[in-house]
Amino acid sequence: MLTILALASVVLLGIVPQQSEAIVIYTGWERHALVGSDIRLSCSFFSWRWTSDDVTFSWSYRADGARDAISIFHYTGGAPYLDNKGPFRDRLEFVGNPGRRDGSILLKNLDYGDNGTFTCDAKNPPDIVGRASSVRLLVFEKVPIQAGVITGSIIGAVLGLLLLIVVIYYLMRFLVARRVFNLSVSKHGKKGKGKEGSQQRQASPLVVDPSKLKAAASEKKKQESRKDKK
């Protein structure tokens, strides 16, 4: 037991210093966009150290089918440097906030040739050990329907319709029961004050009536079943 505790503490102490030095970078996994639209590729990081003034962000792009990645964006020394020779010249914009650990870029006027993998690498000196994170960009002419949307909507629509029918059925039954009660009351009321009397009687027993109706119905059923059993 003691040995296990000792081993565990050694392992934890061994891991923690490494974690406190590694930087963790977050980007999306996959992004879908329409041709001609703009898209913002977000990149942020987590570091155990305060954000230094020498923080750097760099984005690189590897087209689908290409072997090498080219660098398209670099932020260092407090200034962003955008691609001015490659496929994204005049189409990139830096929309991040390095002070808030945000190194996002904006791609404008997308085309089919922009399909590929974008990799973000951030460094926060002295915290420089970390793994770059990649986001895949898919450019569509028409955004496809996600899996399960049609399935869910068909099931939801049918079940909703079913629920609606049940509710309407019970509502109709309730209303018909009310009307039956109104008819019988107006028959018993006096001729002269017939309408008034029935209206006055309508207001109060409405609250009491449904339970009475149900009680009467269940009593009838019980009587019938008793008769049948005999």
Place this chain on the structure above:
Amino acid sequence: MLLILLGVLIFHLIILVLLFVSTIANAWTVGGTKSTDLWYSCLTTNGAYHCSSASNEDWIQAVQALMVLSVLFCLFSLFFFMCQLFTLVKGGRFFFTAVFQILASLFVMCGAIIYTVMSPDREGDAAFGFAYVLAWLSFPLCLVSGLIYIVLRKRE
């Protein structure tokens, strides 16, 4: 009377099981190393399974929805059968149960038809699998069961 009731109930349960297996099993189209169903398309290479989710096309999502709805409606009709068994007056017919059962059979029929018509042209040795056969089988069985419920009267 008890025997008839038991028989009808067992029939209903068999149909439910058939529908479940047909919706879930990965065998609507099988051929060689590839097997597809409504949810996944799996390839067996070197003894290992390699599955990817089925295409996003509209028709397969419609078939998914219809099969799931048919299973749900069969479950509902079983539930209502149990309810109506105790609350129905003597001589009454199980209309509620029958309606749900017949709707379930219609959904299975629609799903199977859509799959038959729209399933992509298959390679040489690919053929329809047992789950597809079960779906087609459960359609007439479900219909017959619904009709039985219409005809059945509650007796003591």
